[in-house]
Amino acid sequence: MEPSDKYMFKHRECYFVQDMTTPEYIDSLENFEIRDSDVFLVTFPKSGTIWTQNILSLIYHEGHRNGTEDMDLLDRVPWLEYNIRNVDYVKRPSPRLFASHLPYCLLPKGLKNGRGKIIYVARNPKDVLVSYYHFSKVSQKLEEVEDFEVIMERFLAGKVIGNLWLDHVEGWSAQMDNTNILFLMYEEMKKDLRSAVLKICNFLGKRLSEEEIDDVVDMASFGKMSADRRANYTTLSSDLLDFSKGSFLRKGTIGDWKNTMTVAQNERFDSVFRKRMEKLPIKFCWDINDKL
Numbered sequence: 001m002e003p004s005d006k007y008m009f010k011h012r013e014c015y016f017v018q019d020m021t022t023p024e025y026i027d028s029l030e031n032f033e034i035r036d037s038d039v040f041l042v043t044f045p046k047s048g049t050i051w052t053q054n055i056l057s058l059i060y061h062e063g064h065r066n067g068t069e070d071m072d073l074l075d076r077v078p079w080l081e082y083n084i085r086n087v088d089y090v091k092r093p094s095p096r097l098f099a100s101h102l103p104y105c106l107l108p109k110g111l112k113n114g115r116g117k118i119i120y121v122a123r124n125p126k127d128v129l130v131s132y133y134h135f136s137k138v139s140q141k142l143e144e145v146e147d148f149e150v151i152m153e154r155f156l157a158g159k160v161i162g163n164l165w166l167d168h169v170e171g172w173s174a175q176m177d178n179t180n181i182l183f184l185m186y187e188e189m190k191k192d193l194r195s196a197v198l199k200i201c202n203f204l205g206k207r208l209s210e211e212e213i214d215d216v217v218d219m220a221s222f223g224k225m226s227a228d229r230r231a232n233y234t235t236l237s238s239d240l241l242d243f244s245k246g247s248f249l250r251k252g253t254i255g256d257w258k259n260t261m262t263v264a265q266n267e268r269f270d271s272v273f274r275k276r277m278e279k280l281p282i283k284f285c286w287d288i289n290d291k292l
Ligand code: A3P
Pocket: 043, 044, 045, 046, 047, 048, 049, 050, 051, 127, 130, 131, 132, 134, 190, 220, 221, 222, 223, 225, 248, 249, 250, 251, 252, 253, 256
């Protein structure tokens, strides 16, 4: 079953969410002017974007940490290619924080030329797939498909938002040695959030006190974020997300794929992905009890 073009459109070999951006806008991003102080968080969808958006917001905004400012993540760390609130990004004060799912090849030139900083977060693709499947029920902008196998085949063929996971991660991991890119894994964040937060702070040159780091780690926990309307997207309109069908923060763990994928589906997944995954310069963690 092919994906419906009611939900996605293809531009420059890449799928985008229908009605949330345009081919012209995507093209214009190549020349989007980058400042040295800009920070971009890039992910394949369902890899821990909201989590890292929240961490960035907590690191940069004292008013978020101490609760004196009530601002949505979407306004703190808006989407580059989906300008949902129709904000003039050029007028945003520095340092600007952005989130994006763009493949490396579609990035603004300035970023490729070393301006700004990029944090790329990757997650094991089976958890990504299962998260995407469940999220497609909550999201009004994704096609809801009841049969997991159909979504899995689309994922394996790259017919989902973000395209082929392998292409995305290969493209980005080829840039791992760039000094303006920090490569993080969802699983390392899950296993040791404090170390991941410190890594992010070091990379960004942000000096926070021990107590401030503790606050960031505490407020970025799954439990705290699930209850914090500034950090769980519950303020988004019902034409984007239908929370009667589930939450943005669903399980937040490693290895939940085993609860959805059958043995046969897992074998099928491996038969398509394994060879190229083995060549990636990344070690994957498939279960919460596995060592990194
Ligand atoms: P699950 O659906 O597996 O629970 P994205 O923001 O890229 O769409 O990713 C969403 C995934 O990140 C969801 O995965 C969500 O639960 C998980 N996530 C969000 N915040 C988290 C947190 N604080 N700790 C662990 N996982 C988190």
